[in-house]
Amino acid sequence: DQSLKALAARHNLAIGTAISNDALAEPQYKAIATQQFSSVTHENAMKWESLEPTRGTYNWGPADALIDFAKKNNQKVRGHVLVWHNQLPAWLTEGVANGTISKTELRDLLKKHITTVVKRYKGKIWQWDVVNEAASDPWDSPSEIHLKGFWAQNLGPTYIADAFRWARAADPHALLFYNDYNMEAFGDRGPSDKVWFIYNLIKNLRAQGVPIDGFGSQGHLGTQYGNFDAFQVKEVLDAFSDLGMVSAFTEVDVRSQMTAGVQAGDSNEINPRLQASASNFSVLLQACLLNRNCLSYTVWGFTDKHSWVPTWFTDPPEGLATLYDENYQPKRAYNSIKSDL
Numbered sequence: 001d002q003s004l005k006a007l008a009a010r011h012n013l014a015i016g017t018a019i020s021n022d023a024l025a026e027p028q029y030k031a032i033a034t035q036q037f038s039s040v041t042h043e044n045a046m047k048w049e050s051l052e053p054t055r056g057t058y059n060w061g062p063a064d065a066l067i068d069f070a071k072k073n074n075q076k077v078r079g080h081v082l083v084w085h086n087q088l089p090a091w092l093t094e095g096v097a098n099g100t101i102s103k104t105e106l107r108d109l110l111k112k113h114i115t116t117v118v119k120r121y122k123g124k125i126w127q128w129d130v131v132n133e134a135a136s137d138p139w140d141s142p143s144e145i146h147l148k149g150f151w152a153q154n155l156g157p158t159y160i161a162d163a164f165r166w167a168r169a170a171d172p173h174a175l176l177f178y179n180d181y182n183m184e185a186f187g188d189r190g191p192s193d194k195v196w197f198i199y200n201l202i203k204n205l206r207a208q209g210v211p212i213d214g215f216g217s218q219g220h221l222g223t224q225y226g227n228f229d230a231f232q233v234k235e236v237l238d239a240f241s242d243l244g245m246v247s248a249f250t251e252v253d254v255r256s257q258m259t260a261g262v263q264a265g266d267s268n269e270i271n272p273r274l275q276a277s278a279s280n281f282s283v284l285l286q287a288c289l290l291n292r293n294c295l296s297y298t299v300w301g302f303t304d305k306h307s308w309v310p311t312w313f314t315d316p317p318e319g320l321a322t323l324y325d326e327n328y329q330p331k332r333a334y335n336s337i338k339s340d341l
């Protein structure tokens with residue numbers, strides 16, 4: 001068996017992918033999702049706006065469907081995501097904005113959300129992304145890294161410790177992760193203040209007994225940033241390992257700018273950017289393999305046919321960010337990570 005999941009199993013590593021519920025209806029998509037990957041993540045179905053679009057009325061169907069799919073296929077599940085500032089239900093954000101939901105009530109609602117979701121899937125989730133993207137970026141203002149977004153603004157910094165404690169209480173056996181992007185930012189972009197901000201935050205919280213088990217590095221890269229260095233990326237993971245934590249790459253993809261003759265569906269050989277893409281996919285996998293407790297390497301979708309990149313990165317347009325092209329043919333990046341395993 002030369003599948004990614006079989007090769008990765010020899011390293012005790014899970015290879016995962018985000019899954020779009022709609023795409024699972026396609027036989028080719030379903031076949032690759034089943035044959036190549038040993039872990040799955042809901043691309044959107046576990047987000048608060050998907051689970052509770054109307055206050056008090058839960059829509060569990062799509063989330064349950066992927067849990068059942070994973071069980072049937074002997075796959076682990078990375079739960080994504082409990083606390084994030086994006087994809088929140090409108091009733092929640094509007095309620096806070098117009099003052100009908102007070103800060104006290106908001107905290108209670110967050111506790112109820114975490115408790116309800118984590119309890120429902122107790123024993124079925126391997127790793128939970130408890131808090132996602134809490135830190136600002138260097139290009140934000142002020143440029144000094146700080147806690148950003150809806151939760152920090154409305155509840156203050158204590159929401160992070162609360163969230164992890166509530167999640168632990170609801171499922172003591174799930175591994176609880178802090179997850180963020182631009183955490184592999186070494187090499188061309190220099191050591192990142194964001195990495196050390198998060199590192200210090202987690203170090204302090206753990207010293208206070210807050211149950212943060214894992215560090216998730218999303219791994220959304222672009223070929224325009226050049227090639228990353230596996231040993232430098234490994235150093236970031238090692239820093240968290242030294243705190244006693246496990247690690248994972250949670251949303252790997254490598255986008256390319258669709259300029260200068262780059263077409264969706266460009267084949268492996270035509271475009272040097274596909275080479276750079278393959279290299280960056282490899283660097284993150286190698287860093288994971290070099291770190292002593294990197295548990296999983298998850299890609300954020302596996303085919304250019306179903307990738308969030310073209311819809312999100314439009315100026316300039318970007319794409320070609322996954323392991324398979326739009327016709328489900330493996331690209332150079334696929335061969336590259338396969339040979340690393």
Ligand code: XIL
Nearest residue numbers: 043044080081132218251300307308
């Ligand atoms: C993205 C999904 O892929 C899109 O379909 C959705 O419209 C927006 O969110 N970081 C995360 C993921 O943690 O949840 C995001 O997923 C991509 C960035």
